[in-house]
Amino acid sequence: MAGLRFKRILLKLTGESMSGGKKEGLDYAAIRNIASEIKEVRAMGADVAIIIGGGNILRGTAAAEAGVDRVTADYMGMLATIINGLALQSELEQMGVATRMQTAMSIASVAEPFVRRRAIRHLEKGRVIIFAGGTGNPYFTTDTAASLRAMEIGAEVILKATKVDGVYTADPLKDKTARKYTELTFLDVLKNGINVMDASAISMCMVNKVPIIVFNLFEKGNIKRVLTGERIGTIVKGG
Numbered sequence: 029m030a031g032l033r034f035k036r037i038l039l040k041l042t043g044e045s046m047s048g049g050k051k052e053g054l055d056y057a058a059i060r061n062i063a064s065e066i067k068e069v070r071a072m073g074a075d076v077a078i079i080i081g082g083g084n085i086l087r088g089t090a091a092a093e094a095g096v097d098r099v100t101a102d103y104m105g106m107l108a109t110i111i112n113g114l115a116l117q118s119e120l121e122q123m124g125v126a127t128r129m130q131t132a133m134s135i136a137s138v139a140e141p142f143v144r145r146r147a148i149r150h151l152e153k154g155r156v157i158i159f160a161g162g163t164g165n166p167y168f169t170t171d172t173a174a175s176l177r178a179m180e181i182g183a184e185v186i187l188k189a190t191k192v193d194g195v196y197t198a199d200p201l202k203d204k205t206a207r208k209y210t211e212l213t214f215l216d217v218l219k220n221g222i223n224v225m226d227a228s229a230i231s232m233c234m235v236n237k238v239p240i241i242v243f244n245l246f247e248k249g250n251i252k253r254v255l256t257g258e259r260i261g262t263i264v265k266g267g
Contacts (some may be wrong), residue, residue, distance in 0.1 A: 033257040036075040036151065038178040039066070040171070040188045040225075043083035045245050046112045049191055052084055054115055063119035065251045066156060070125060074255055075151040077181055078158045079174040080116065082108025088166075102166035106133055109170060113160035114138060126155040132164025132173070144180050151181065171225035175232040186238060187254055188225065189245035194262035195224055210259070213266040224264055239265035 045062060048055030070076050088105030092098040113129050120127045128150045129139040139160065140146065150157045162173045178186050191201075198206040209222075214234035217224050224230065224242060233240055243250050243261030253260050 031257075032072060032074055032255050034074065034184045034255055036181065036183050037069075037077070037255070038174055038181070038183040038186045039076060039078045039251070040174040040186055041078060041080045041112075041116075041245070042190065043081040043085065043087075043108065043112060044191065045189060046080065046115060047084035049246065050084075054084065054112075056115070056119070059115055059119050061248070062245070063116060063123055063125070065249070066120060067123050067125050069251050069255055070154070070156055072252070072255065075154075076156045077147070077151065077177065077183065078113075078116070078156065079170055079177060080109050080112040080158065080160065081170045082106070082110075082112055084108075085111055099166040102162075102168075103133075106161045106164070109162060110135060110139065110160040113158045117158055120156060126153075127158065128155050129158040129160055131161035132159070133161040135161070147177075148181055169226050169229070171229040172232070175225070175229040175238075178238055179232065179236050183238065186233065186240045187251065188240055188242045189251075190242060191244065191246055193244040193247070193260065195222060195242050195264075209262050212262060212264045214264060215266075217264055224262075230264075233264075237265075239263055 047053050048058030082105050085108035086104050088102040091101035091104055117127045117129050130142040131139045132142050147157055159177045162170050195209045196206040200206040214230055217230050241254055241261050241263050
């Protein structure tokens with residue numbers, strides 16, 4: 029545990045990270061790379077909990093726009109996060125990392141139901157825990173699920189892994205004049221509509237004083253860099 033800036037983290041992965049940056053599907057080489065980085069920080073003594081999106085398989089909002097009932101569409105999206113969770117769990121366990129997956133939806137054949145005390149106990153025993161199924165409720169994003177679970181397990185920080193190295197004034201992949209923020213307050217994000225996480229997730233973090241660090245997942249070693257105190261990406265904290 030020596031040298032760690034944060035002892036207990038909530039790592040928020042996008043569905044896109046499971047597809048290696050592509051729009052759809054599963055890229056097992058990319059998932060293996062993510063698992064390898066998680067193994068490294070767990071070996072350093074960090075308690076690691078993970079929330080994964082499901083957009084690489086299905087986005088509930090897109091299904092709803094196509095005509096699927098919104099509630100049904102959101103449940104479909106929650107199931108997509110479970111598929112991603114199983115893929116990551118498999119890679120971690122093949123690397124010898126003790127892992128448990130808990131879901132907000134009842135799917136007992138493949139995962140435990142979410143029980144806060146049990147989740148905390150898994151972390152205390154050195155297991156990586158994957159939270160899937162979002163919050164278990166329609167109309168809530170996996171961003172909100174990440175904030176909620178972070179508070180429930182006593183995480184010290186939310187690490188939001190993306191394909192860019194922080195938060196910018198515009199999409200840096202499309203706008204070459206976009207400027208990177210190194211630090212923002214929660215109020216900056218809420219007042220200016222800056223795209224970090226949805227408003228309910230940001231508000232929850234602000235009230236509970238849990239910072240968010242947005243960083244590039246696809247640069248090898250970045251999770252370790254954040255945990256050892258290196259200033260990378262963008263940090264959101266304060267009032």
